[in-house]
Amino acid sequence: MTEPKRCRWAQGDALMAAYHDSEWGVPVRDSRLLWEMLMLEGFQAGLSWSIILKRREGFRAAFAGWDPHKVAAFGAADIERLMADPGIIRARAKIAAAIGNARAYLALTERGEDFGNWAWDLAGGRPVKGDGETVPARTPASEAISKALKAKGFKFVGPVIVYAWMQAVGMVNDHASDCFRRDQV
Template identity: 45%
Template sequence: MTQDASSTTADPGVVVGDDGLARPAWAAAAPLLRDYYDTEWGMPVTDERGVYERVSLEGFQAGLSWATILRKRPAFRAAFDNFLPDAIAAYTETDVERLMADVGIVRNRQKIQATITNARATITLREEMGLAELVWSFRPESTPCPQTFAEIPTKSAESVALSKELRRRGFAFVGPTTMYALMEAIGIVDTHLLGSHRRGSSGIWTS
């Protein structure tokens, strides 16, 4: 997940909500974002379908806000067969046109086609380690310890390497910044602010 520039103009670090819990400003902006932050973001995802879905949604987010994608996530899941790679790998041009006509999702032909391409690449990866294992193999030795949003990286040496490896294996819309957002979202790195009540909640990183 990348952040909207408008919500990072002022960077106060954490914001204490009416429930007494400290969160970054972006997660305190709306109930939907707060619930996502409190229950999902940064928690480990290690299954193929789960990682593939998040690769897909991070790709759709490019150039947009995460709030937009999160609001549309139920429609995305319905339109893309709950992000089951085997189902999506069988999509034809008829499915592409169906998706382009679906007002509930982001109707970007390149991103739709990338999602299909990535499903097929995910299936091919099963012959070796599998998508989830590949992605998690790029876990770094340490994780950032940011106090403010401005201190959170937008990419890393590991996300650059992951991006290159996925592209080599036929994936699309997997740039270094998008892959860093993926790594944050599924717990490979912990970029919760030090003052947040969610810091260390994944069990992967304890600092």
Template identity: 45%
Template structure:
């Protein structure tokens, strides 16, 4: 039995990995957002929060629920989320439109508070981007794409020391992929090198 194609050419003639080739929501996310640089506190906090909620689930599930997450978490405004209390935890646990996981909800609040504290030392975005590696993977197939790296392991440790939760090395590598710190677009994908951070 032959291996499935690493890249699929869409009706538009563009090459994408299989995960982004069929579902319209995932394809749009891949084409316009995934891997593009995010360097502001709000943007990094939202994506860090969503990556934590994604742990153990599919990204498609989180992406479909993102509008509801934004509504439930005050558009991921760190100051507003940092002020959430037990009544908010109760409200969120009753919200069927999001992922109702007590530990992840509490981690999002804790992480908002840690994000506020990081402002005194450059801020969350600068902190996360300081773990950018000197080179990025150059995967030819999905099997070539790593799920963690020395930098994501170091970032996970450093964030935990700052009081963050649900920031394991695999989750942090996914964050680094999502916000452009590394480029794991497959060689030959129409998105390879599109972030401007790394050459194609």
């Protein structure tokens, strides 16, 4: 049996192929999951996504299931605990950003805004299909969303990180033109 044609980045690695086939580019509307994915993209900065995938369960355990209420309550002792946790990326600035981002997320919801609706509204409300040939590192939309996130107090949300997040959560469909998932998501 031949393997289906996938985006080049998902070939040759079973974990990456499984993520590609079941998650990447599938529109996510759940606010908490959107926030979790944005946090993971921030931790991925400067690293490969496969490193993050291999540690995703470690991140979930370390960050209380990515419950923003619990993460927002983390203090200095939690930062030290996380810095000693081999199951995650131990970068103090990224850890501090995730905690601060939980607080920013909660502040947004306390103002009556739904993070998912807010983010999708900024992205145009529906998925945008890329041309299937070129994949930019950033776009005017990712720049605008990055700026809006920063204005709300979020950190580690530059336009390149935001564009990768937009791809991951299906705001953008950047599957290659010959990828079997392109027309499925």
